[in-house]
Amino acid sequence: MKTSRLIALAGALTILASWEMACRVLAIPDFILPMPTQIVSVAVSQAGLLLPHAGITALEVLIGILISLAIAVPLSVIMFAHPSVENTIAPFLVASQAVPVFAIAPLLVVWLGYGIASKVLMAAIIIFFPITVSLLEGFKSCDQEYRILFHLMGAGFWKAMRLLYWKWALPHFFAGLKVGVSVATIGAVIGEWVGAQQGLGYLMIQANARLRVDLVFAAIMWLSLMGVSMWLFVGFLERRVITWKQL
Amino acid sequence: MLKVSGLCKHFGDLAVLENFNLTVPRRGFTILIGPSGCGKSTLFNVLAGVLPPENGEIFWLEKSLPHLGKKAAYMQQKDLLLPWFTLLDNALLPATITGSDMTISNTKARRLFKRLGLEGFENYLPAETSGGMRQRCALVRTLMFEHELVLLDEPLSALDAITRTSLQSLLLLLQSEFNKSILMITHNIDEALILADDVLVMSKLPMRILEHLHLSGPKPRRLKDPELIEIKEHVLSRLQDELENENL
Numbered sequence: 001m002k003t004s005r006l007i008a009l010a011g012a013l014t015i016l017a018s019w020e021m022a023c024r025v026l027a028i029p030d031f032i033l034p035m036p037t038q039i040v041s042v043a044v045s046q047a048g049l050l051l052p053h054a055g056i057t058a059l060e061v062l063i064g065i066l067i068s069l070a071i072a073v074p075l076s077v078i079m080f081a082h083p084s085v086e087n088t089i090a091p092f093l094v095a096s097q098a099v100p101v102f103a104i105a106p107l108l109v110v111w112l113g114y115g116i117a118s119k120v121l122m123a124a125i126i127i128f129f130p131i132t133v134s135l136l137e138g139f140k141s142c143d144q145e146y147r148i149l150f151h152l153m154g155a156g157f158w159k160a161m162r163l164l165y166w167k168w169a170l171p172h173f174f175a176g177l178k179v180g181v182s183v184a185t186i187g188a189v190i191g192e193w194v195g196a197q198q199g200l201g202y203l204m205i206q207a208n209a210r211l212r213v214d215l216v217f218a219a220i221m222w223l224s225l226m227g228v229s230m231w232l233f234v235g236f237l238e239r240r241v242i243t244w245k246q247l
Numbered sequence: 248m249l250k251v252s253g254l255c256k257h258f259g260d261l262a263v264l265e266n267f268n269l270t271v272p273r274r275g276f277t278i279l280i281g282p283s284g285c286g287k288s289t290l291f292n293v294l295a296g297v298l299p300p301e302n303g304e305i306f307w308l309e310k311s312l313p314h315l316g317k318k319a320a321y322m323q324q325k326d327l328l329l330p331w332f333t334l335l336d337n338a339l340l341p342a343t344i345t346g347s348d349m350t351i352s353n354t355k356a357r358r359l360f361k362r363l364g365l366e367g368f369e370n371y372l373p374a375e376t377s378g379g380m381r382q383r384c385a386l387v388r389t390l391m392f393e394h395e396l397v398l399l400d401e402p403l404s405a406l407d408a409i410t411r412t413s414l415q416s417l418l419l420l421l422q423s424e425f426n427k428s429i430l431m432i433t434h435n436i437d438e439a440l441i442l443a444d445d446v447l448v449m450s451k452l453p454m455r456i457l458e459h460l461h462l463s464g465p466k467p468r469r470l471k472d473p474e475l476i477e478i479k480e481h482v483l484s485r486l487q488d489e490l491e492n493e494n495l
Contacts, residue, residue, distance in 0.1 A: 148297050149327050153392065154317045155344045163343070167331045244330045244372055 034214040043218035050203070054222045057200045060116050060188040061226070064123025065181060072128050076135040080165070081157055086136070097129050101190055109195040119191035119199065126187035127180035134176025138169025171245065174238040181230040185223055248273040249315075249396060249428065254303030256286075256293055263289045265453035267303070271396075271445075276422050276429045276466075278439040280482065281449025282490055287432045290454065291400050294430075295321060307396065320392035320427075323400035326381040328373040328388075334380075335360070335369035338387040345393075352391065359387045362424075363417055379410035386417060390425055397421060399431035403438065415441055419466055436482055440475050441467045448485050451492075457485055 016036045022028070023035040030038065043050065079086035105122060112118035142165055150160045192201025200219045207215035249271040256264040263286040271277045279287050292298040294305065296314030305312050312318065320341075328337045335356060336343075342352035360366050363383045373381050382402065389397060402418070403411045419442060421427045433439055439446050440462065448458040460478065462468070468475055 145323065145325060145327055146329075148292075148295060149321060150344070151297065152295055152316055152319065152321045153341045153344045159344050163340070164329065167329070242331075244374060 031211045031213050034217055038214055039217040039221055042214045043221050046215065046218060050200070050218060050222055053198055053200050053203045053219070054226065056116065056198045057119075057185065057188050057192065057223070058226055060119040060191070060199065061123050061181075061184045061230070063116075063120045064184055064187065065127055067120065068124040068128035068131060068180070071124075072131040072135065076132050076139065077161065079132075079136055080139040081161075093129065093132065096125075101126060101187055105190050105194040108191065114195050114197055116199075119188045119196065119201075122187035122191040123184045124187070127184045130176045130179040130183075131173070132176075134172045134179075135169055138172025139165045141172065142168045170242055171238075174234060174242070178231055178234050178238075181234055182227050184230075185227050189223065248275075248308070249430065250306040251294070252304050252306075254290070254293060254305075255301045256289055256298065257301060262453040264293070264300070264303075265455075267454060269447070269456070271428060271430045273308075273395075273428050274422065274426055275444045276419075276431070276442055277445045277447065278431045278433055278443035279447050279449055280433060280436060280439045280486075281454070282451050282486060283434065285449050285451050286454035287449065288400065291321075291398055291432065294398065295319065315396060315398075318394055319396040319398050320389045320394045321398045321400070322385055322389045322402045324402065324405050326373070326378075326385040328381055328384060330373055333370045333372055334365065334376065334384045337373065337384055338391055340388060341391045341393070347393075356387060356391060359390055362420075363387055377410075378406055379414065382406060382410075382414060383417065386414075386421075390421070390427075395426070395428055397427045397429045399429060401432055401434065404434065411438075416467055418442060436479055437470055439482075440479060441470065446482070448482055450489055457489065458482075 020035050020037060023033060034042075075089075079089060101122060104125075105118075108118040108121055112121060146164060146168075147160070150164055155163070188199065189201035189204070192199035193205055196202040200223050204216050204219045207213075207219065249269075251267065251269040254264045254267040254269075255262075267290070269290075279290075281287060289298065293300045294315050296316035305314060307315060307318055328334070329340070332340070335353075338356045338359070339349070339352055341347075342349065342356075357369065360369055363386060365380060365383050365387065368376060368380060373384070376384075382405075385402075399418070403414050406414065415438065418429075418431075421429055431442070443462060446460040446462060447456050448460070449455070450457045460482070462478070470476070470479075
């Protein structure tokens, strides 16, 4: 293992150990702040309860990511091709982001019901913006000299898009996607808080009401694991796709 | 041949090109040399169709054209290779874009790789090769354009002196072996005297041709030639006069 990874691991263990020590020394009750060892033991012993809910939340997040990709990619290409479209849409995009997702979550549940559709949409709304913006900025960051070169080679917009702009924007795209997948769970969980019959968010609300703080933390742990694994997976994809950057 | 007449381009109140005229003989090697910021790059951008001129006409082979986009190949200081393509794929880019027959283009590109000393590096990524090799690859790509007219914007100024000398002789191949008509910008007087048939000494803004020198004799020329030394002194003093005027 590399030294940098060892240091990171040691850092994480130190934080967890201090938490554990603080709980024991200050005798903090379980229903206020459980110890990390307790959380892990609940997360494992209650896996039969937690995992099906985690699976639902993961499904909502994944479909949300796919939907926002399906909209963000064509939209950013269109906005790049036609700045007038960008100027028209951009204010609405920004305005939509200025509205807290908490505010629209109840509406979505009213419109789309207690099933996963409203949560999928919440996740999609949250991820959509960073992906669109990063991709658009990626296209725009292409050097003028390369554009001139393609112009002289007689390349039309779509050929330049395929051979030049798309590849140029990929690092930006992955940066946006990393931000997206790490916050996507927020959308799904808020949707589940507002009204759901399953999912980690639903479980957390239920557990909290019964002062099962250890279960809340166990749910948070699974949620974090989900976010970290998606983040790692995007990083893995990035390294597979952008092979020319690692030289 | 390329003929430019009455070209005008302003940036706000700043006149960069004011009634600018230029002739580049067919199959000739014409080099523009001038103080930095004299408008040479603006001229290239207007010729390439990146900037619209306010006035003036561009003729290529007696035909009036709005600009030389799709008529001219272009090479500049940066190699502008795409980092995600191998050297060969980069060289094949003009063929990929125009949709030429890839088998024929492939054979042609491989032959050029051999001719320009890049054989064996076809499948390397640009980042895996040296600056000189990348610029050779850019040269192959320039040749793959299939355009007779070649615009060179300080193509060698990012290279070290040794690499530069070897690439200068490759630039001469453009003319002697591939029958291109070349218009090149450089800051390097020596380079101009080694390579050019016609050296055009440019003024400061608005850009004019101060002096047109026609050079003869076999190329690459030897700088130690007393005649060449005299010409170099002359060009330097013209450029210095031009810059001193500015300071008054």
